[in-house]
Amino acid sequence: MYVNGVTLKNRGIPDSHRLSVYESTGGYQALRKIFSEQVTPEQVIAEMKTSALRGRGGAGFPTGLKWSFMPKGVSGTKYLLCNADEGEPGTCKDRDIMRYEPHRLIEGMIIGAYAMGARAGYIFIRGEFIEPIRRVEAALEEAYAAGFLGERILGQDFSFDLYVYRGAGAYICGEETALMEALEGKKGQPRFKPPFPASYGLYGRPTTINNVETFASVPDIIVHGGQWFLELGKANNGGTKIFSVTGHVQRPGNYEVPMGTPFPELLEMAGGLRPGRSLKAVIPGGTSTAMLAGDTMMDCTMDYDSIAKAGSALGAGSVIVIDDSVCIVRVVERIARFYMHESCGQCTPCREGMGWLWRVMHRIENGQGRAQDIELLLNVGSRIEGRTICALADGGVAPVVSSIKLFREEYEHHIRHGQCLVGQRRAA
Amino acid sequence: MLSDQALAAIAAERRKYPADQARSALLAALRIAQEEHGWLPTELIEEVAQVLEIPSIQAFEVATFYTMYDLKPVGKHKLCVCGSVSCFLNGSDDILAHLQKRLGIGIGETTADGLFTLQEVECLGACKDAPVLHLGDQYLERLTPEGIDALIEQLRGGSSDVR
Ligand SMILES: Cc1cc2nc3c(=O)[nH]c(=O)nc-3n(C[C@H](O)[C@H](O)[C@H](O)COP(=O)(O)O)c2cc1C
Ligand code: SF4
Ligand code: FES
Numbered sequence: 001m002y003v004n005g006v007t008l009k010n011r012g013i014p015d016s017h018r019l020s021v022y023e024s025t026g027g028y029q030a031l032r033k034i035f036s037e038q039v040t041p042e043q044v045i046a047e048m049k050t051s052a053l054r055g056r057g058g059a060g061f062p063t064g065l066k067w068s069f070m071p072k073g074v075s076g077t078k079y080l081l082c083n084a085d086e087g088e089p090g091t092c093k094d095r096d097i098m099r100y101e102p103h104r105l106i107e108g109m110i111i112g113a114y115a116m117g118a119r120a121g122y123i124f125i126r127g128e129f130i131e132p133i134r135r136v137e138a139a140l141e142e143a144y145a146a147g148f149l150g151e152r153i154l155g156q157d158f159s160f161d162l163y164v165y166r167g168a169g170a171y172i173c174g175e176e177t178a179l180m181e182a183l184e185g186k187k188g189q190p191r192f193k194p195p196f197p198a199s200y201g202l203y204g205r206p207t208t209i210n211n212v213e214t215f216a217s218v219p220d221i222i223v224h225g226g227q228w229f230l231e232l233g234k235a236n237n238g239g240t241k242i243f244s245v246t247g248h249v250q251r252p253g254n255y256e257v258p259m260g261t262p263f264p265e266l267l268e269m270a271g272g273l274r275p276g277r278s279l280k281a282v283i284p285g286g287t288s289t290a291m292l293a294g295d296t297m298m299d300c301t302m303d304y305d306s307i308a309k310a311g312s313a314l315g316a317g318s319v320i321v322i323d324d325s326v327c328i329v330r331v332v333e334r335i336a337r338f339y340m341h342e343s344c345g346q347c348t349p350c351r352e353g354m355g356w357l358w359r360v361m362h363r364i365e366n367g368q369g370r371a372q373d374i375e376l377l378l379n380v381g382s383r384i385e386g387r388t389i390c391a392l393a394d395g396g397v398a399p400v401v402s403s404i405k406l407f408r409e410e411y412e413h414h415i416r417h418g419q420c421l422v423g424q425r426r427a428a
Numbered sequence: 429m430l431s432d433q434a435l436a437a438i439a440a441e442r443r444k445y446p447a448d449q450a451r452s453a454l455l456a457a458l459r460i461a462q463e464e465h466g467w468l469p470t471e472l473i474e475e476v477a478q479v480l481e482i483p484s485i486q487a488f489e490v491a492t493f494y495t496m497y498d499l500k501p502v503g504k505h506k507l508c509v510c511g512s513v514s515c516f517l518n519g520s521d522d523i524l525a526h527l528q529k530r531l532g533i534g535i536g537e538t539t540a541d542g543l544f545t546l547q548e549v550e551c552l553g554a555c556k557d558a559p560v561l562h563l564g565d566q567y568l569e570r571l572t573p574e575g576i577d578a579l580i581e582q583l584r585g586g587s588s589d590v591r
Binding site for chain 1 (some may be wrong): 444446449450451452453454455456460468480484489490493494495496497508510512513514516517518550551552553554555556557558562564565567
């Protein structure tokens with residue numbers, strides 16, 4: 001199996017964040033190949049389409065297609081942005097790419113800029129990520145010094161400037177248009193779409209934004225070909241993908257495996273469950289994706305299509321494993337708190353609804369649930385979904401509604417008896 | 429209130445953006461001001477706005493929107509414990525309870541000696557290393573009550589590199 005072979009290939013090598021190490025392992029060969037073989041921007045985009053790489057930030061949008069949306073022949077600056085705001089509970093992969101492979105991200109962005117004609121770019125890194133910020137900033141300096149960035153890159157008629165932008169604490173800035181607002185020095189509040197960023201993005205200019213892992217996948221696609229990447233995974237789900245396996249496993253971590261890997265194999269890599277425990281539920285793609293029953297998950301493979309068929313989404317590949325030691329009501333109450341805290345407040349259904357969901361979850365968890373509370377949660381949820389500017393609100397509804405479907409008896413027990421059906425009140 | 433050094437750092441940030449987009453440097457300028465002063469009093473936010481030549485309301489909007497800006501004084505060491513789900517599943521509530529007992533303060537409070545502020549924050553993006561705490565420019569990972577005791581001792585002893 002092709003494990004840890006693409007975006008985290010060098011993680012185990014000392015000083016893997018340095019340019020010298022990256023170059024000694026084939027780094028910047030993709031960029032050199034583009035120039036020496038005179039690969040055109042159109043050919044780069046065609047290769048990306050062949051690869052079936054889908055955006056790793058959560059939505060899974062085909063990257064080659066997204067790149068083809070950038071208008072050609074417009075005057076003025078086009079921008080390329082990298083989304084490194086990583087903040088959805090369970091998601092912790094971009095941090096490791098930036099810590100261990102910053103040049104792979106930078107090379108991917110340079111290739112993207114070449115393909116789309118972008119003149120400048122920003123890597124938006126969440127403000128708490130000081131170590132990754134320092135690594136990426138140091139890598140940018142090295143790349144400038146080596147002629148991979150700036151005016152006339154490697155002597156070619158192609159220039160691209162790239163900078164780090166530090167966030168200041170707000171999960172919502174991960175939403176792409178909120179990120180652009182933040183970059184403009186405003187509150188990170190998502191914009192209405194359309195217009196889409198390809199026509200009206202940063203400073204109103206044509207803009208493309210991709211996730212860290214998406215860009216870091218690009219160099220190997222150019223070196224080995226889109227077909228090679230596609231065949232690492234499966235049709236429509238090209239390549240390998242990092243899965244951040246967290247929660248109740250013995251070896252939580254980032255595991256980069258081929259798309260289509262059976263979930264039981266991934267669980268095994270992460271050390272399996274703790275002794276004597278059984279698998280209760282899994283949140284397969286970060287807290288914005290629906291919870292699945294443990295048994296359902298054991299029959300899934302790790303790719304967009306399989307997880308969608310099971311009724312959830314692969315999201316950013318953030319696999320949260322929940323065993324039988326903990327009460328689902330308490331877990332979901334904690335998740336609901338996140339969405340209440342992170343709502344940017346501009347849509348009423350989200351601003352009011354996220355707080356409402358949490359308050360009802362909180363009173364159920366604390367033994368003050370009322371008989372009609374389950375229906376109330378479902379009702380509030382159904383009045384939020386699809387009625388907001390961005391997907392944060394739907395993401396906040398998903399864990400509540402999906403967990404009621406799966407574990408209704410735990411909710412009912414809580415409401416009737418004022419306490420948990422399983423586990424202690426405090427999680428182990 | 430801003431030193432020449434801070435002003436130079438803000439000027440360097442401005443150069444990352446088109447000349448007519450000074451506002452883009454606002455988040456960085458507020459951070460630089462806070463790093464120098466410890467927190468962001470009203471006058472300092474106004475000064476940042478003046479330096480960037482933008483209306484102060486724009487600076488206040490941003491300073492109140494993002495969680496990393498401190499609008500009141502905080503302790504020398506701000507301990508931000510993640511309480512989101514992956515950390516929760518790995519005992520973050522126990523870590524928080526232990527810290528409250530050790531420091532004798534509640535969440536959101538600062539010790540009388542001004543040394544520690546305790547906060548509970550949402551996901552820090554390091555969930556595989558749960559439970560996690562953010563302190564200054566470091567993350568402390570896979571926390572245990574014993575590790576917390578050692579950390580507090582070290583910080584009280586004046587060391588701040590605690591990795
Ligand atoms: C509330 C919210 C938060 C998001 N957070 C992130 C994030 O932290 N990182 C990320 O790459 N994408 C995030 N996204 C998805 C982005 O909006 C966008 O789809 C993505 O950056 C596109 O890159 P990709 O096509 O390479 O995945 C978020 C979306 C929403 C609605
Ligand atoms: S759905 Fe929520 S987070 Fe998204 S724009 Fe509306 S209020 Fe803001
Ligand atoms: S849940 Fe604590 S770091 Fe992500």
